[in-house]
Amino acid sequence: MTKRAKEFEKIVDKKKTYTLEEAVGIFKKAPRAKFDETIDLSFKLGSDPKQADQMVRGTVNLPNGTGKTVRVLVLCKGEGANGAKEAGAEYVGGDELIQKIASGWVDFDVVVSAPDMMRDVGKLGKVLGPRGLMPNPKTGTVTNDLERAVKEAKAGKIEFKLDKQSNINTSVGKISFDESAICQNAMVVINAVNKARPHGIKGKFIKHIAISTTMGPGLKLDLVKLGTL
Numbered sequence: 001m002t003k004r005a006k007e008f009e010k011i012v013d014k015k016k017t018y019t020l021e022e023a024v025g026i027f028k029k030a031p032r033a034k035f036d037e038t039i040d041l042s043f044k045l046g047s048d049p050k051q052a053d054q055m056v057r058g059t060v061n062l063p064n065g066t067g068k069t070v071r072v073l074v075l076c077k078g079e080g081a082n083g084a085k086e087a088g089a090e091y092v093g094g095d096e097l098i099q100k101i102a103s104g105w106v107d108f109d110v111v112v113s114a115p116d117m118m119r120d121v122g123k124l125g126k127v128l129g130p131r132g133l134m135p136n137p138k139t140g141t142v143t144n145d146l147e148r149a150v151k152e153a154k155a156g157k158i159e160f161k162l163d164k165q166s167n168i169n170t171s172v173g174k175i176s177f178d179e180s181a182i183c184q185n186a187m188v189v190i191n192a193v194n195k196a197r198p199h200g201i202k203g204k205f206i207k208h209i210a211i212s213t214t215m216g217p218g219l220k221l222d223l224v225k226l227g228t229l
Helices: 003-011 020-029 080-086 095-102 115-131 146-155 179-195
Strands: 038-045 057-061 072-075 091-093 110-113 157-161 167-174 206-213
Touching (some): 020 206, 072 080, 080 146
8 A cells, every 4th residue: 555545544434425625625635646636526327328318418617627738629611710720729620630530640638520520520430439529519519609619628618428337427627726616616517417317317316426536535425415415
């Protein structure tokens, strides 16, 4: 066991459920890693991903950003390209970028596409799909308002999606953020997931939520205090 892990053991009760503020406070007091760790939320949901009407996904704007530099690629032709570039997109183009991605290039974090490009973008499913990068109208990444989509991605817009094990895992900031900023980001995500509950689900929707740092343990959160029960 590492020295850092031993320090965590002294201040963490694995049997306890914590308020969000308590958990973030523990992470702030614990010994730091040598890099700016990411704060992650992990949800276990009572939703069956095999049922189309129980799929849970959505987007949310983190009020304090992600703490990461988001590299945005925009696929478009014509006038929209200038607006996308002015909004800060790192890569803007059409067929030449599609060919580059098809060959395996994925050096970007978000893909935005104009609607008239989607016939060609659809061919990139094998490259973009497994990485969660496929543009989708439901998440605002297939749009004619390319400038707005780029600005939102840069400002901290994130997507959450149920995986095959009925989990959702997403980042809500960095350990260097103020405690209030981490808590605010986390609550925005928790509320968004709770509101995304499919109508067909009976019983408990959010079974449990844990918060963790990149190198730290996961702390279970008190669902009653979070207002998700």
